[in-house]
Amino acid sequence: MGSNDTKSGESQVARTIRPYRVTSFDVAAEAGVSQSTVSRALAGDPVVSEATRLRVAEAARRLNYHVDENAARLRTGKTGTLAVVLICRPGENRKDVNPFYFSLLGSICAAASNRGHETLVSFQDTTENLSGMYQEQRKADGVIVIGTTENREAWAYFQEIAGSGANIVCWGAPWDDLPWVRSDNAEGTRLAVRHLIDKGYRQIACIASETSPQRQFKERYEAYVTCMEDAGLQPHLVPIEKGLPRDEQGRRAMAALAQSGQAFDAVFAVCDEIALGVLEEMHARAIRVPQDVGLIGFDGLRAGAHVTPSLSSVEPDFQAAGSILVEKLLAMIGGKPDETRRAPVRLIERGSTQR
C-alpha cells in the first residue's frame, strides 16, 4: 500500500526524508563569514561590526533562515518559556470552567509576551493528566498554576513540586504554602460594603461560607464582619449549602434569608454566581431590587452586566493579576523573590445598588 513501493531511489533517499533545513552554516556561506559570526550577528552581539551584521541579516533573510530554538536552548539551558497550567474539576466539561480563568489565562499569556516569554499552556485535571516537570524537562523556566480550588489532588501534586524547589506561583490554591497571588479581598469587600452604606442600606446580610475551601470566601466574609463592625452595624451571615451549583446556593440562601424573618435591606454575596441566583430568587419573591433591597456580588462576571437590574460587583483586575503572576514568577526565576501577593480590585456600580 505504498510502503512496499520499491522504486529505485527510495532507500538511498532515506536520509533525505527529513526535509532539508537551512542552518547557520548555510547563512555563513551565503554571507561569506564563519558560522560563529552568523550566530553573534543574529543575536545582536555588539561586538560584530555593523557592516557584517547587515550582510548576515540580509543573507538570513534571503535564505529564510530562523534559529532552531531547540539547539539554542540545549546550548544555553534557557527556555524563555513559562508554563501555565489551568486546573479543572475532574471530568468537568471545559465549557464550565469559570470564565474568569480563561480571562486570567489570556492576561498571563499577554503579560508573559510583554516580557519576552512564551507560554506553554495545558489544562490538567486527573492523575494521568498531571504533569508539572517543566524545568526538569527543560520545557519552561517556571510554572504558573491557576484554577479551581476544589481539585485537591491536582493542587497536592503541584504543592509537592513546589516543595522540591521548582519555580512556581499560583492563583486558587487551597493552601497557603505555595507562593500565591489572590485578589485583595479585604479591600474589595470594603469597597462593596462602603458602597452599600453610602447608598443608604444598613441591614446588610452576607451570603457566605466560613468553611469553604475557597479561601477568598472566608477572607471576604471576615472583611465584611470587620467593615460592618467598623460602621457600627450588625453583621448577619447567611451560610451557603455545600455541594450545589453556585446559583442554586444563592437561590437557597436567599430563600432561607427571606423565610428567617430576619430584617435586611441589602445582600452582599461573596461571588457573582451566587449573587445571580440570589437575584433570581428575589424576583421570584417579588422583592424589588434595588428599591427594596440592594444587592452586590464579587468577581465582576460579564453575565452580571446583562441581568435586570444589572449586578453591582467588585472586580479583580485580572490584567494586573496576570502581570503580577508573571512578574512574581520571573522574580523567583531570577532569584529575587517578589513579595506582591494581592491583585487590585475595583468597584463596579451597576443597577442593583442604584437607589
Place this chain on the structure above:
Amino acid sequence: MGSNDTKSGESQVARTIRPYRVTSFDVAAEAGVSQSTVSRALAGDPVVSEATRLRVAEAARRLNYHVDENAARLRTGKTGTLAVVLICRPGENRKDVNPFYFSLLGSICAAASNRGHETLVSFQDTTENLSGMYQEQRKADGVIVIGTTENREAWAYFQEIAGSGANIVCWGAPWDDLPWVRSDNAEGTRLAVRHLIDKGYRQIACIASETSPQRQFKERYEAYVTCMEDAGLQPHLVPIEKGLPRDEQGRRAMAALAQSGQAFDAVFAVCDEIALGVLEEMHARAIRVPQDVGLIGFDGLRAGAHVTPSLSSVEPDFQAAGSILVEKLLAMIGGKPDETRRAPVRLIERGSTQR
C-alpha cells in the same frame, strides 16, 4: 558591588554556575547499562528486555531524571507541540476578547492534550507582535490561528505564512484561502428559524449584514432567506450600522425596525451580542418578549442565560470545534488533509421564544 568580589574560587566556579543536571549518562551509571540503553528503555522501545527496562526506570526515578526535551527535539526534529495564536483587535483590552475565543482556546488545548501534544499559546495583535514562524524555529509542528476577523493586518500575515506551505488552520479568517473551520451556519440558522416557526411566529425579521467582514453573518443571513422562502414566508432584512459595538447595533436596528412600520412577530439576530441589544431596546419600547415578539440569537453566549427573558440561541459546539481544528492540523502535518470544515451547532431553547 558584588561583581568585583574577588574571593578565591569565584572564577574556577564559573562553569559550575549552571546548575548540575542529571543526564542519561548518570542514569546509565546508576543502572549499570549504557547511555543508549537508557534512552531506549525510557522511550519504551520494545527491543529492551523487561528486566533492563525496570532497572533503568528505577534508576531514573531515584535520580529524578527527566529527558531534556530540547536535546530530544534537536535530535528527532519533532516538537510534539502545536502553536495556538489568538488574534486580538489592535490595542484591545484583553478582557474584551470575545469569551467564545477563550473557550475555544481552552478546548483546543484540551484536544491537543488528548492527542499527546502540548500547546504554545500567544496573543498577537500588531506588527511588532506578529510572529508565526513556529516550524522554522522548530517550536511547533503547526499553528492554529483563531480570533477576530477584524484584524486584517494579522490575518494577512498568517495568510502569507500559509501560502508559504506552513501547517496552519484557522477559525475566524476573513478570507477563504487559508484552511478554515467554521460553525455550521446554515444548519444553525435552519434550527433557529424552524424553531421560531414551530412556536407559531411567522413574520420573522433578520438583523444582519450582507456586507460584514464576518463571513458567518453573511452565511447566516443567506441561510435565513433560504429557510424563509422554503417555508413560504417573506424574509425581511434589518441591516446593522457599521463601526458600533454589537449591542448598540442591536439597539439601533431594533429601533429602526419598530419605527419602520414593518409588521414583525419575531427577530432572528445573527449574533447574541446584537440580540442582547435588541432585547434591551424591546424592553425600552415595552414590547413583551416572548408574548408579542419572539427573539433568537446565535453563538450561545453565557450572558444570554441571565437576561430576562433568557435568550434563545444557537450554539457552536466549541469543544467539537477545538477537536476539529486540532485533528485538521494533525492531518495536515501528517500529509493527509482532512476535509472537515464545519463545527456542529445546537439549538438552545430559552425564554425569549417560549410562548
Place this chain on the structure above:
DNA sequence: CTGAAAGCGCTTACAG
C-alpha cells in the same frame, strides 16, 4: 538484546 559512536544546530569560551 546491548554498546560505541555519530550527529542534530546552535552558543560561547578561547585564540588571534
Place this chain on the structure above:
DNA sequence: CTGAAAGCGCTTACAG
C-alpha cells in the same frame, strides 16, 4: 572584530 573548536544531551543507525 572574526574564526576554529568544544560541547549542550539526546536518538538512532550500525555492529555485535
